[in-house]
Amino acid sequence: MASPYHWSQRPDRPGGAMTVSEPIEKMTEAEAAQELERLAGLLAQANLAYHTQDAPEISDAEYDALKQRNAEIEAQFPHLKRADSPSEQVGARPGEGFSKVSHAVRMMSLGNAFDDEDVTDFDRSIRKYLGLDTDAPLAYTAEPKIDGLSLSLRYEQGVLVQAATRGDGEVGENVTANARTIADIPARIEGAPEVLEVRGEVYMSHADFAALNTRQEAEGGKLFANPRNAAAGSLRQLDAAITRARPLRFFAYSWGELSEPLAETQMHAIERLASLGFQTNPLTRRCDDLEAMIAHYRDIEAQRATLGYDIDGVVYKLDDLSLQARLGFRSTTPRWAIAHKFPAELAWTRLEAIDIQVGRTGALSPVARLTPVTVGGVVVSNATLHNEDYIAGRDSRGQEIRDGKDIRVGDWVQVYRAGDVIPKIADVDLSKRPEDAQPFDFPTQCPECGSPAIREEGDAVRRCTGGVICPAQAVEKLKHFVSRAAFDIEGLGAKQVEQFHADGWIREPADIFELRSRYGEGLQQLKNREGWGEKSATNLFQAIDDKRRIPLARLIFALGIRHVGEVGAKDLALHYRDWDAMAAALDTARPAALAHRAADTAEEQERQQAQAEGRRARISDTRAAVISAQEVPPEAAAAWADLIGVDGIGATLGLSLSDAFANTDERAAFDRLTAHLTVIPPDAPARDSPVAGKTVVFTGSLEKMTRAEAKARAEALGAKVAGSVSKKTDLLVAGPGAGSKLKTAQSLGIETLDEDGWLTLIEGL
DNA sequence: CAGCCTCGAGTTCC
């Protein structure tokens, strides 16, 4: 299984299959057939229970696990697949859509270059990373970036076994049945590696798009805004027969897991894919230098209108695959590839009004209301205006944007879609500005609650200070609480939350868990409300009950504490492992947190004073004096150090957390909430790994894995990953370029390994 | 202390 090639050796996702489960290899044929029969029965029963609106007999997770197991056995014994196979019954559960597929190798996105200089920077940083001179030869491939949707096709023994959309890169949707209907996607290939994941783009040609819309119009169906939407809509049909009738095409340009390498260079790998029977883009070229890349970009740009399909730029990739492997990946993008985007399409329209929205942190965000206009195939009527500086014509550093032109209601403005998605304002036509147009007066009071809206020194945003008083903040916080990554309560989305809040039924998260006892009596009250019937009420109460057991990380994230996002919440959960332990630690640390803030304030004063007096600021002395004056108990200092010692958690986040838990109103709300919940601790780490319970620090650059991967892997093995070396550190993993941490570790006599040593240590786990 | 990288927060339209 262990393949020597980088693209199948991402350490955090061991194993080859796209789905995770027990191996089924030892099963005999008879056992497999029996198991398939059992699974078909169970799943059919579960579907029936679901459809007849009885309480579902099994949870979604259990249902998914059964389906997964069924699919795996079928993959192992394809000839045993039943006529009534559950895997063929797409979308058996309504609203569920496609089943989920984890990618064996993450599907990355690409970094962007918007001008020639960005491309030069890209080349320079690669050379720097590889230690190459500016004039050393370095070849790249350049190809059009197709504007469609990416798809990963898994072939085993030359047979197409699975097709998955990109999703979030980790987990996509299983669209195998639909992919099989696309003519450009071969069902079988000859002479391929045993395992081959081909990646590429599904798209629709201009001609096919026009014909499809004509047909849709004739049949009274809905029209698609552009070829990409048409392609996406067609691929994501639950009924594969509809997909079959849609003229989709596919270009292959990359690969995921491989049992053996395709070639030694990108260009040869693409040629190999072509020889296996895939369509590859005819404008793919190997370029020997930057000039050739840019020239090919211009050439493709010139042909753009006559290609017959949409493209939105040119992708450059380092040609040498062994160099690609050396460069590796950042968190979401490879270091060895970049997309050189074409200039965005622009459109002029009139700015009718500027509205102010209030977010969950109290941020006042201005939104432009526009006379609707078509930009890049989509009608746009709103655009973000970011913050008050942006409207005034400045960026965060006070630099002019739009030549310093401000934006006024009544102006003619030029709109584009940043990254082809978010509408923004590029320019203002001063010659068409109405004479009575006034500069926008940014509110200094919250438009929702009237509290003062304050802009902190050095901050770009103005925030409502109303806190719990502000209804807008309360609603946004509640929406965050029920959002996907937080409590994810089915049937309780943004709309419902707004309605419940307006009615005064839900004011804070705990109220959600008291809905049934307070308003569910006989369901009468709920039934009387618009859009609510008995069934939806029962379902809602069930969905709420399902979430009374909640993982600690989700709970922490759901609280909506400023600076604590999904990742931070996970880090905190792994560190404290228990809600009460975390709350107690924060209480203990409080005096140290306050001392830290006092020291920050003193530091700022000292800076200003020093500047006024023309001397150097004595930062560390000032801080030390303040902290000792605060007489912080040693256990508080220890608890604070423990908190901000967690990798990824610093003083800002620590203070924000500390404030939330020390605020009596917020704390009372937390306590009311947790009284309704059973908090699930993070998964217990593997017991018998050599690093279980050890504190590990990574330093220097890691070449075979990203930091995030290294961290995730270490944590999965039961290690604690810290950000800095202390006497609590058990092991330091030092890559090339390690500096002060390595020295500290050596002086403390801490065991030190290089990256290979670390990989050897955890090998096979 | 500067420069990178990652994360958080806010945003639009389908």
Place this chain on the structure above:
DNA sequence: CTCGAGGCTG
């Protein structure tokens, strides 16, 4: 998707 800002490295 983008911007700003927090956190880490060197």
